[in-house]
Amino acid sequence: MANNITPEEIIKKGKLVFSKTALMTDKVLSYCPGCGHGVVHRLTMEVIEEMGIQDKTIGVAPVGCSVLAYEFMNIDMQQAPHGRAPAVATGIKRAFPDKFVFTYQGDGDLAAIGTSETIHACNRAENIVIIFVNNGIYGMTGGQMAPTTLEGMKSSTSPYGRDIEMMGHPIKITEMVAGLPGVCFATRQAVHKPGLVRKTKKAIRKAFENQRDKKGTSIVEVVSNCNSGWKMTPVKSNEWLEENMLSFFPLGDIK
Amino acid sequence: MNEVKLMKGNEAIAEAAIRAGVDVYFGYPITPQSEIIEHLMLEKPHERTGMVVLQAESEIAAINMVYGAAACGKMAMTSSSSPGISLKMEGISYIAASELPCLIVNVVRGGPGLGTIQPSQSDYFQAVKGGGHGDYRLIVLAPSTVQEMADFVELSFELAFKYRNPVMILSDGIIGQMMEKVVLPPQRQRLSDEEVERRYKSWATTGKTADRERNIITSLELKPERQEQHNINLQDKYKKISENEIRYEEFNCEDADYIFVAFGSSARICQKAILIGKEEGYNLGLLRPISLWPFPSNIINEIADRVGGMLVVEMNAGQMVEDVLLAVNGKVKVKHFGRFGGMIPSPREVFIAIKQKIIGGKNGK
Numbered sequence: 372m373a374n375n376i377t378p379e380e381i382i383k384k385g386k387l388v389f390s391k392t393a394l395m396t397d398k399v400l401s402y403c404p405g406c407g408h409g410v411v412h413r414l415t416m417e418v419i420e421e422m423g424i425q426d427k428t429i430g431v432a433p434v435g436c437s438v439l440a441y442e443f444m445n446i447d448m449q450q451a452p453h454g455r456a457p458a459v460a461t462g463i464k465r466a467f468p469d470k471f472v473f474t475y476q477g478d479g480d481l482a483a484i485g486t487s488e489t490i491h492a493c494n495r496a497e498n499i500v501i502i503f504v505n506n507g508i509y510g511m512t513g514g515q516m517a518p519t520t521l522e523g524m525k526s527s528t529s530p531y532g533r534d535i536e537m538m539g540h541p542i543k544i545t546e547m548v549a550g551l552p553g554v555c556f557a558t559r560q561a562v563h564k565p566g567l568v569r570k571t572k573k574a575i576r577k578a579f580e581n582q583r584d585k586k587g588t589s590i591v592e593v594v595s596n597c598n599s600g601w602k603m604t605p606v607k608s609n610e611w612l613e614e615n616m617l618s619f620f621p622l623g624d625i626k
Numbered sequence: 627m628n629e630v631k632l633m634k635g636n637e638a639i640a641e642a643a644i645r646a647g648v649d650v651y652f653g654y655p656i657t658p659q660s661e662i663i664e665h666l667m668l669e670k671p672h673e674r675t676g677m678v679v680l681q682a683e684s685e686i687a688a689i690n691m692v693y694g695a696a697a698c699g700k701m702a703m704t705s706s707s708s709p710g711i712s713l714k715m716e717g718i719s720y721i722a723a724s725e726l727p728c729l730i731v732n733v734v735r736g737g738p739g740l741g742t743i744q745p746s747q748s749d750y751f752q753a754v755k756g757g758g759h760g761d762y763r764l765i766v767l768a769p770s771t772v773q774e775m776a777d778f779v780e781l782s783f784e785l786a787f788k789y790r791n792p793v794m795i796l797s798d799g800i801i802g803q804m805m806e807k808v809v810l811p812p813q814r815q816r817l818s819d820e821e822v823e824r825r826y827k828s829w830a831t832t833g834k835t836a837d838r839e840r841n842i843i844t845s846l847e848l849k850p851e852r853q854e855q856h857n858i859n860l861q862d863k864y865k866k867i868s869e870n871e872i873r874y875e876e877f878n879c880e881d882a883d884y885i886f887v888a889f890g891s892s893a894r895i896c897q898k899a900i901l902i903g904k905e906e907g908y909n910l911g912l913l914r915p916i917s918l919w920p921f922p923s924n925i926i927n928e929i930a931d932r933v934g935g936m937l938v939v940e941m942n943a944g945q946m947v948e949d950v951l952l953a954v955n956g957k958v959k960v961k962h963f964g965r966f967g968g969m970i971p972s973p974r975e976v977f978i979a980i981k982q983k984i985i986g987g988k989n990g991k
Contacts, residue, residue: 427833429698432844441842447831449697450844452720455690458682462694462702463831465678466650467819470833488690491683 405605407595435477454485457492473500496553496587506597514600549626555587636661642779647814649700652691658799659733685710689717696726697843699830705731719758723845727786733802736968744968745799750945772806800891873916882911898973923953935959935984
């Protein structure tokens with residue numbers, strides 16, 4: 372029987388090239404297979420583990436697909452009302468300036484209902500890290516149009532495609548906040564290819580180092596797929612991301 | 627040695643907050659309570675005690691900053707007035723659900739909507755019946771003097787941490803703006819970060835150390851069985867608060883033929899109306915609920931056995947009167963008298979109201 376084989380039997384010790392960070396719990400991820408969230412979770416936890424700051428890090432989960440992030444991240448966490456994570460993080464950081472504080476938010480949370488909190492936390496140069504997963508859709512509620520939904524992109528509330536005249540433009544909020552003096556680091560990354568995963572981890576590491584060095588707000592946007600919301604296979608969604616999302620949301624450091 | 631000062635109610639709250647050792651205050655300006663944040667900024671509490679004061683971009687942000695700090699075990703507070711409190715309601719519901727200790731001050735102005743900047747008591751329902759979504763309760767304290775504005779700050783935090791529950795001071799524009807003599811409380815030292823971490827390590831998010839499981843502050847529970855259990859636990863806690871934390875003040879309730887029931891500023895007006903009544907040969911009393919939730923129902927029910935009727939005086943269209951009616955349960959006549967929209971009743975108006983609505987008859991007997 373296959374399930375009688377232990378991981379130790381499959382993986383001989385000398386051949387082990389990768390292991391899960393101790394900062395991810397054993398809880399099975401609630402994300403759809405193929406979604407980028409799991410990778411971004413892992414990278415964030417790896418950075419915290421490698422920096423040795425688990426005992427002074429407090430994370431803030433949003434409302435959205437990653438509302439249950441605290442189930443998977445083995446650190447102290449708070450779950451914020453929809454869009455309010457940067458304000459909650461402000462409260463934590465002001466109360467405990469020597470702790471490491473980060474928010475983990477999606478595009479609906481950060482760029483629609485929480486726009487005000489995002490902009491003002493950045494403008495106050497709150498010494499926090501904002502990890503922003505942008506998949507251009509409301510995943511958790513079933514694929515509705517997001518502030519970042521591309522022109523012509525179909526969603527359950529733009530079933531004929533996003534009509535700019537009627538529904539407005541997709542928003543590039545990372546570019547917007549990069550213009551604020553309080554932001555020390557604004558970057559856009561992706562995790563659908565191994566090389567990009569490594570770059571994203573470097574960006575997250577830099578963001579936490581900025582916080583350690585008290586430089587101000589760092590925002591790391593990760594353009595991700597949503598194969599369920601986009602109604603595509605995981606492979607197809609990654610191709611679509613590459614062909615469509617990245618031309619509107621180009622990768623690289625913005626500030 | 628007591629330190630006595632002449633202060634506005636709003637200033638007294640701010641000064642008492644510094645002296646109570648509050649760690650963080652987050653707020654947004656709104657009349658008639660802006661003196662709270664103004665006094666805090668002027669007093670440089672960061673130098674005096676290390677207290678952080680931050681003007682947020684909105685009332686919504688302010689209450690969520692309170693959420694973040696309170697979830698770390700810090701003494702966190704915010705203040706606002708009616709329209710601003712409405713904005714905070716989402717956050718207050720989350721704070722109650724997550725069982726976080728904090729203080730919210732509402733210096734009430736007339737509504738609904740933008741209403742008026744003049745005083746009112748029309749947020750009684752919002753404060754004691756919920757306001758935000760879901761089955762939750764705030765502990766609600768109603769000061770009627772500037773002294774109580776100061777005294778209730780420390781009391782609020784004592785109760786908030788005792789029960790891990792948000793506390794609201796429900797004041798109004800009269801008490802917030804008027805000046806009275808106040809005996810200031812002594813300066814307490816803020817807890818050190820290490821002390822906060824040690825004291826609240828069973829729940830506060832201060833960073834997961836090797837010696838404990840991670841702490842999570844959330845109000846989300848998708849499994850209905852567990853969400854129901856969470857609600858049952860909350861209700862058990864509220865029951866305990868109802869049994870232990872009822873506060874009220876009686877004036878002449880032992881002998882009175884008729885009584886007023888009033889809180890906050892209205893109670894002050896009723897006290898004066900009692901004196902007018904005495905001059906005219908009437909024996910009147912006053913029951914002043916101090917904790918609006920939990921509500922002093924039992925004492926009101928007891929008093930109903932020995933008085934001829936009760937007039938509930940409020941600066942609203944009739945809110946606390948519903949709780950008085952429930953408490954009295956039909957034993958005696960209960961009527962409401964209110965002025966609202968920023969209007970303040972005069973003591974004589976109130977005296978005439980109790981004669982007409984409760985005492986009745988030619989000479990009122």
